Amino acid sequence: MWRHFSRTQKVLASATIAGGVAGTAYYTHEQTRPRNAYLSALKHQDQASTLSSTVQKLLPRQVAFAEAVQQQQQLDKEDTWQAPSREAMLAKLKAGEEYDLLIVGGGATGAGTALDATTRGLNVALVERDDFASGTSSRSTKLVHGGVRYLQKAIMELDYEQYKLVVEALHERKVFLDIAPYLSSQLPIMLPVYQWWQIPYYWVGCKMYDLFAGREALESSYFLTRSKALEAFPMLKKDELVGALVYYDGQHNDARMNVALALTAAYHGATVANHCEVMELTKNEEGHVNGAMLKDTLTGDEWSVKAKGVINATGPFTDGLRKMDDKTNAEIVAPSSGVHIILPNYYSPQNMGLLDPATSDGRVIFFLPWQGNTIAGTTDSPTEVTQNPLPKEDEVQWILEEVSHYLSPDVKVRRSDVLAAWSGIRPLVRDPHAKNTQSLVRNHMINVSENKLLTIAGGKWTTYRAMAMETVDKAIEVFDLKPTDVCHTDKVMLVGSKGFSSTMFIRLVQEFGMDTEVANHLGNSYGSRAFAVCAIEDPTRLSWPNYGNRIAPNYPYIESEVRYAVRQEYACTVVDVLARRTRLAFLNAEAAFQSLPRVIEIMSEELKWDKTRQHEEYEKAASFLVTMGLAADRAGPATPA
Known part of the structure; x- marks a missing residue:
């Protein structure tokens, strides 16, 4: 046979x-x-x-x-997919084609909306004035969470809206971790208890948090005795400590998650362009918004783009675009400032965070391991909308003081320990009856103006996908669009996620001869595309590690990442690379400043910058790093080697 x-x-x-x-x-x-x-x-x-x-x-x-x-x-x-160049994307925008949707704003909400719309078969363009995640979306607490604080309000105040927000966020948290496994993970967070009566109170709260998540819950919360709590968090203040509760939430690399969303949208056919500003909105004979006049902020070129509908997803700058549509439009965003600081890694164990639910003034503060360092924050106070807000010194000092309350007296938290500090502006939906920003719910609002400008405002990182889904649903209705598919972004894996394994760093070490820290970083930043990053440069050094020249000592970012960011991730400026493709500016402002000459040299090779452009990039990057905690006297005029 x-x-x-x-x-x-x-x-x-x-x-x-x-x-x-x-x-x-x-x-x-x-x-x-x-x-x-x-x-x-x-x-x-x-x-x-x-x-x-x-x-x-x-x-x-x-x-x-x-x-x-x-x-x-x-x-x-x-x-093996090669992202179309930025020049190719701009050429598509200039070709005169009418898009189904023009999305303004390249943060989490805008990029998520672009991905949702393009995977439904719509013809989508996304433009961003600065860079993907250049605003609020790169300045978050880095948590993917349901909101323990909102759960408390839902129970204590019998607030059904808060309850719905928590349940939605817990569902989205699970989706988040599933579609981007290399950029997100679960993190245990400890709530120290210093009074016996608080143990049952916190225990019930944590168990309800697990219960609301249902089948999509992460690891179950649990109680730690005093000795076990000190074993898990050795720097914790011992006096009067009676134990601790530990619950689980998610954590992610926010800016890289945002870039991955934009790249995935491009992979599925969307036209995406950063450093592309809306100068004015255009309207048809009926007065309805039907496109925009755009400007390439790098070259000064201007042109118009037509679309059946325009979506305003500009975060804190929402009201600016709304007033571009109609000066009489009421403001709907109440901006709130949140300051975070970065401390050395010895301030927290690398596998557990800490939450203080009741600070001296009632605000919540987190103390979390992140990217090899410790992130502490955040504040919550009204602010003005600016492009790169400065962290206020009194808020930095407040965080340091609150942190010190939970640490052993042997540990002296010094101002000089702060490696970086930044301020993010939360675009909270305005409630005219609210007495302060702390009472504003972090849910979102979809608004359609009389001229049919669709605005999505509010929300938080965790619920970006649900916000995008509702926004596209509304756009289909308002603009009479004809999608060819339904929303399925809960199953669309982000670029780099397919084939990712937590053990892939072993292959990176074996095949490229790099040290383990760099291999772990590449795997957790690029997923399965880490090999493409490594393939850019051939090993040239004879001593171990024989691959990966670092751009800053003590941090795992290597030179090939700079080239990859330019070639495959639309990085156009030094700040794009230092703040959002790598996270060095957020981890150590001084280290980022020291790396400027080499990063500029590499980008000049890639983008053919002349001496004038190199000096401009140096000065702009130095000024930006001041907003990240660099001493102002360090950012004076200098020559970029």
């Missing part, structure tokens, strides 16, 4: 009987086409009838293998 089989059938049968997936994987490696062969064998019943009963029973498994191969081929396509 065997001699009657075709060559394809022989290979199929051998592969299936000898080892199933392993055999099929070898067959795939030999660049044959097993899926076609599998399906062909199934379609031709006369040939299939000649197979032995054993092989016939294995045919359903062959179909499964075929589907697995197809998924692997799709994965390979994603891993």
